[in-house]
Amino acid sequence: VQLQASGGGLVQAGGSLRLSCTASGRAIRSYSVAWFRQAPGKERDVVAAIHKNTISTYYVDSVKGRFTCSRDNAKNTVYLQMNSLKPEDTAVYYCAASTNVLYWNTVDGMSYWGKGTQVTVSS
Numbered sequence: 001v002q003l004q005a006s007g008g009g010l011v012q013a014g015g016s017l018r019l020s021c022t023a024s025g026r027a028i029r030s031y032s033v034a035w036f037r038q039a040p041g042k043e044r045d046v047v048a049a050i051h052k053n054t055i056s057t058y059y060v061d062s063v064k065g066r067f068t069c070s071r072d073n074a075k076n077t078v079y080l081q082m083n084s085l086k087p088e089d090t091a092v093y094y095c096a097a098s099t100n101v102l103y104w105n106t107v108d109g110m111s112y113w114g115k116g117t118q119v120t121v122s123s
Contacts, residue, residue: 001026003114005095010120011085019080021095021114028097029073031112032104034058035080037091038116044094048080049105058105062088085121092116 007019021033034049048069049058057069068081078095094117096110103109 001028001031001097001112003095003097003112005093005114005117008093008117008119010122013085013087013121013123015085015121016081016083017085017119019082019093019095019117019119021078021080023076023097027073028071028076028078031097031099033069033071033078033095033097034105034110035069036094036096036107037089037119038094039091042091044107046105046107047093050078051104082119085119087121087123089119090121091119093119 002024004022011017032051035047036044037047038044047060047063048067050069050071066084071078095114097112098104098109100109
């Protein structure tokens with residue numbers, strides 16, 4: 001499966017962005033999908049994830065209540081709605097897909113990665 005992330009951009013603090021992760025080659029319904037971000041000089045960390053069962057989700061504490069991960073299998077797309085953005089959310093955001101039963105929301109559990117999209121939040 002190939003993944004394409006889009007929707008990044010420059011936004012002021014308090015603003016919103018919606019990222020999209022669109023799959024091609026295989027149906028995204030077969031995968032759990034996670035969003036990661038990597039700021040300059042830092043490790044790539046998970047932000048949010050949605051299981052292929054469409055019910056289970058995961059959010060890192062710093063984005064709980066602000067970010068929402070959802071999926072539209074008919075459109076072969078997973079979304080990350082980001083509200084109340086903060087300057088510390090600035091990073092390159094990546095989506096990735098997993099077939100791992102246990103580690104569906106970890107870097108090591110991902111099998112396929114898309115290219116990143118830059119999110120910049122100005123203060």
